[in-house]
Amino acid sequence: MIELRTPTQIEQMRPAGRFVASVIGALAEKADVGVNLLELDELAHRMIKDAGAESCYIDYHPSFGAMPFGKVLCTSVNDAVLHGLPFDYTLQDGDLLSVDFAASVDGWVSDSALSVVVGTPRPEDVRLIEITQRALDAGINAARSGNRLGDISNAIGSVARAEGLKVNLQFGGHGVGRTMHGDPHVANDGQPGRGLKLRPGLVIAIEPWFLHTTDEIRFDPDGWTIRSADGSRGAHVEHTVAITDGDPIVLTARS
Ligand code: MG
Numbered sequence: 001m002i003e004l005r006t007p008t009q010i011e012q013m014r015p016a017g018r019f020v021a022s023v024i025g026a027l028a029e030k031a032d033v034g035v036n037l038l039e040l041d042e043l044a045h046r047m048i049k050d051a052g053a054e055s056c057y058i059d060y061h062p063s064f065g066a067m068p069f070g071k072v073l074c075t076s077v078n079d080a081v082l083h084g085l086p087f088d089y090t091l092q093d094g095d096l097l098s099v100d101f102a103a104s105v106d107g108w109v110s111d112s113a114l115s116v117v118v119g120t121p122r123p124e125d126v127r128l129i130e131i132t133q134r135a136l137d138a139g140i141n142a143a144r145s146g147n148r149l150g151d152i153s154n155a156i157g158s159v160a161r162a163e164g165l166k167v168n169l170q171f172g173g174h175g176v177g178r179t180m181h182g183d184p185h186v187a188n189d190g191q192p193g194r195g196l197k198l199r200p201g202l203v204i205a206i207e208p209w210f211l212h213t214t215d216e217i218r219f220d221p222d223g224w225t226i227r228s229a230d231g232s233r234g235a236h237v238e239h240t241v242a243i244t245d246g247d248p249i250v251l252t253a254r255s
Contacts, residue, residue, distance in 0.1 A: 002175065002183050004201030009108075010242045010249065013203065016053075016105035017240055017251030020112045023047050025254050027073070027099045033091055033119040037075040040099065041086040044073045048103055056102040056109055056180040066223040074100035074113075081209050081217075081234025082171055082226040093119035096129075098209075098236040102180045109180050111205040112252035113238035125233060128212060132235040135159035135188075135208040139173075143198065143206065143241050143248040149184055150194035156208045157189025166215035171226070173206045176240050200245045207238035 005013070023044050030043055048055055061068040069085065076084030076098040077091070084098070091097065100113035115129045138155040157167050173186030184196050188208050211217075216229035228234055242249040 002196065002202065003177055004199060005177065005203055005242070006201065007244075010201070010203065010244070012106060013108040013110065013242065013251055016103065016108045016110040017253075019051050019053055019105050020101055020103055020110040020240070021252045021254045023101050023103070024099065024112050024114050024252070027101070028114055028116050031091065031097050031099070031116055031118055033093050035091050035118075037077070037086040037089045037091070040075055041071045041073045044101060048072055051105065054104040056104060056111070060180075064219070064223050066221070069224065072101070072103075074098075076100070076225065076234070076236065078233050079227045079231050080225050081211060081228065081236055083224045085222055085224045091118045094122055095119070096125045096233050096235065098234070100236065100238065107178060109176050109178065110240045110252050111176055111180060111238060112240060113207060113236050115235040115237060124212065125235070128210060128233065129235045129237075131159060131163045131165065132208050132210050132237050135210070136206060136237045136239060139206040139208065140239060140241055140248055140250060143204070143243050145198055145200050145243055145245050147198045148193055149186065149196040149198065150190040151192050152206065153187045153190030153195075154192040156206070160189070160208070160210055165210045167210070168215040168217060170217070171209070173204055173238070176203050176205050198243050200243055202243045203240065203251070204243075205238055205240050207236065209234060209236035
């Protein structure tokens, strides 16, 4: 079911967006060579407690997970790109790390993700992150009343295709509100002018993720961590965006 939020409700969603943005910012600052993924999860956990927020991940247990997630953060390193379950791993020079974080504040959820390279970056990783970020910006710019869902998808996919990247359509963005995942699904490629008509009050997470040389994925035995099928690296960025009768509001914008 598609739910539309009133302007008052969108204002009420801002604290969650600001909080999620602050956690993503703190994680990006802390992520460095020698830092363990479990330390990043602990940092996010501490920030949740201090803010009186609620994790969307810790008890999350959809059918594909072998067990409840048990952490408050997704950390996906190198060939892992989505849903990476934090484990005892110390970041190495040149690692490409994607963090994905969602939390609820005052009963409203926000969801955001960011990719960073720690230590000395490989130029191709910097490029992949830049393309993914550009695709997110294009998707946000298409998130306007009167456009259709396919315009967002096409804006994202066009950036990837122009750079020779293949787009996986199994996982994409989603509606955000009282819970983390709602309708509609926001695919990372599609036909312009097709699909749901966008109206003020629709709040969605837009989240392009691309792999260097494939669009095929495989799952770790834990059912969570998603990796490229060919071992190539991936990048993932995400914002929670409210469609208005004017410009879209990026609720998780980092200051
Ligand atoms: Mg997310």
